[in-house]
Amino acid sequence: xxxxxxxxxxxxxxxxxxxxxxxxxxxxxxxxxxxxxxxxxxxxxxxxxxxxxxxxxxxxxxxxxxxxxxxxxxxxxxxxxxxxxxxxxxxxxxxxxxxxxxxxxxxxxxxxxxxxxxxxxxxxxxxxxxxxxxxxxxxxxxxxxxxxxxxxxxxxxxxxxxxxxxxxxxxxxxxxxxxxxxxxxxxxxxxxxxxxxxxxxxxxxxxxxxxxxxxxxxxxxxxxxxxxxxxxxxxxxxxxxxxxxxxxxxxxxxxxxxxxxxxxxxxxxxxxxxxxxxxxxxxxxxxxxxxxxxxxxxxxxxxxxxxxxxxxxxxxxxxxxxxxxxxxxxxx
Ligand code: GCU
Numbered sequence: 531x532x533x534x535x536x537x538x539x540x541x542x543x544x545x546x547x548x549x550x551x552x553x554x555x556x557x558x559x560x561x562x563x564x565x566x567x568x569x570x571x572x573x574x575x576x577x578x579x580x581x582x583x584x585x586x587x588x589x590x591x592x593x594x595x596x597x598x599x600x601x602x603x604x605x606x607x608x609x610x611x612x613x614x615x616x617x618x619x620x621x622x623x624x625x626x627x628x629x630x631x632x633x634x635x636x637x638x639x640x641x642x643x644x645x646x647x648x649x650x651x652x653x654x655x656x657x658x659x660x661x662x663x664x665x666x667x668x669x670x671x672x673x674x675x676x677x678x679x680x681x682x683x684x685x686x687x688x689x690x691x692x693x694x695x696x697x698x699x700x701x702x703x704x705x706x707x708x709x710x711x712x713x714x715x716x717x718x719x720x721x722x723x724x725x726x727x728x729x730x731x732x733x734x735x736x737x738x739x740x741x742x743x744x745x746x747x748x749x750x751x752x753x754x755x756x757x758x759x760x761x762x763x764x765x766x767x768x769x770x771x772x773x774x775x776x777x778x779x780x781x782x783x784x785x786x787x788x789x790x791x792x793x794x795x796x797x798x799x800x801x802x803x804x805x806x807x808x809x810x811x812x813x814x815x816x817x818x819x820x821x822x823x824x825x826x827x828x829x830x831x832x833x834x835x836x837x838x839x840x841x842x843x844x845x846x847x848x849x850x851x852x853x854x855x856x857x858x859x860x861x862x
Contacts, residue, residue: 558593559593560592560593560594560595561593561594561595562595562596562597563594563595563596563597563620563621563776563780564596564597564599564604564619564620564621565579565596565597565598565599565619565620565621565622565623565774566599566603566604566605566607566610566613566614566619566621566622566623567579567598567599567600567601567622567623568600568601568602568606568607568610568623568728568729569600569601569728569749569752569753570600570601570752571600572752573600573748573749573752573810574679574748574803574806574807574810575623575679575681575772575803576598576600577802577803577806578679578799578800578802578803579596579598579623579774579799580598581795581798581799581802582596582795582796582798582799583595583596583597583598585791585795585798585799586791586792586795589791589795590788590791593788594784594788596620596621602727602728602729604619604622606727606728606729607622607623607624607625607628607727607728608624608628608631608708608727609727610622610624611624611628611629611632611673611775614672614673614775614776614777615671615672615673615777616672616777617672617777617779617780619777620776620777620780621676621774621775621776621777622774622775623679623772623773623774623775624772624773624775625681625707625770625772625773626639626640626678626770626771626772626773627640627707627708627709627711627712627770628707628708628709629668629675629773629775630709630710630711631708631709632668632671632673633664633667633668633671634847635664635667635847635849635850636664637709637711637844637845637850638664638845638849638850638853638854639654639655639770639771640709640711640712640768640770641711641840641841641844641845642715642767642768642833642834642837642840642841643766643767643830643834643837644769644841644854644857645769645857648680648682648769648804648807648808650857651680651769651771651804652680652801652804654856654857655678655680655771656677656678656797656800659856660853660856660857661675661678661853663849664849664853665773667849669778672777672778672779673775673776673777673778674775674776674778674781675773675774675775675776676774676775676776676781676792676796677773677774677796677797677799677800678771678772678773678774678800679771679772679773679774679799679800679803679804679807680769680771680772680803680804680807681746681748681749681769681770681771681772681807682746682747682748682769682807682808682811683746683764683766683767683768683769684744684745684746684765684766684767684768684769684770685744685745685746685747685762685763685764685765685766685767686699686704686719686721686742686743686744686762686763686765686767687742687743687744687745687750687755687756687759687760687761687762687763688702688704688741688742688759688761688763689735689741689742689758689759689760689761690741690761691761692761692763692824692826693761693763693765693826693828694763694826694828694829695720695829695832696719696720696832696833696836697720698720699716699719699720699721700720700721701721701722702721702722702741702742703721703722703724703739703740703741703742704716704721704722704723704724704740704741704742704743704744705724705725705726705731705734705735705740705742705743705744706723706724706725706744707725708725708726708727709725711840711844712725712768713725714840714843715767715768715837715840716744718836718837718839718840719765719767719833719836719837720836724739724740728749728753731743731753731755732753732754732755732758735755735758735759736758741759742759742761743755743759744765744767744768746811747762747811747812747814747815747818748807748810748811748814750762750814750818750823751814751815751817751818752814756818756821756822756823757821760822760823760824761823761824761826762815762818762823762824762825762826763825763826763828764825764826764827764828765828765830765833766828766830767833767837774796
């Protein structure tokens, strides 16, 4: 049974006619994989997925293509991962922390200060020897992670003052992603973590439901959070990847040669995205500064100390301990 949705049968007149002439049935079918994305077309992840789509189409002679829906058009990340799970859409790009709702082991990259640098992150998150089992662990629930992109590092921003120490976050209601780990983390950092989907954050800060948020510079600028929370402080507390999550049946139904194309082109797309992200972050910062936002460096040590217990609390399963050891070059 073909489970791929949105398969446009382009078995047009000419194909049928040819079939009649040559006795074959060379019906051409185009499979369009719909991808949900919660940010604008200017985001490096959008461009990376677009490149993937172009390469896929080219290498399969148009048989497989992608269609990306940006700006939360199909819903917030949590909902769109559920849509990929049920096969309503093929794929969703989602922050790694959300996957904890499917398998708590996904916490491993959602721990504060877990990566030393973007190069470190790059060497880990698409390395099948390290992440293969984790990324396939949700297959029985209908999804697989097919690629990981960087989202830089996350930093707090407030509407009325810069943050220098954990004490500066006291009483501040800060939006975090929908994961208990992220709520616990923000509380340990000194603030008051409130979980919600990305699309609601602007209005929540504007109306005083929140005092601020935490994110990378690209998202901060492109979602215009700089307008309502202009104090951006480099706490660098998280460097969490985003995952391209795909419906498992749609993935498994791919012919082997197309799976191979997926693997190769997704790796290229991820490499490209890792390469351009830092540049985009710097551009976003400059644009936000021009528009009046301020950016301040932060002494990380007090924040590192404040969140240290979280790693011990969350790193409990064999799977997460093994990944953690591998990514820090420790012998097994
Ligand atoms: C980053 C990340 C997104 C995520 C967002 C959020 O922008 O790249 O995947 O949705 O943060 O805070 O929700």
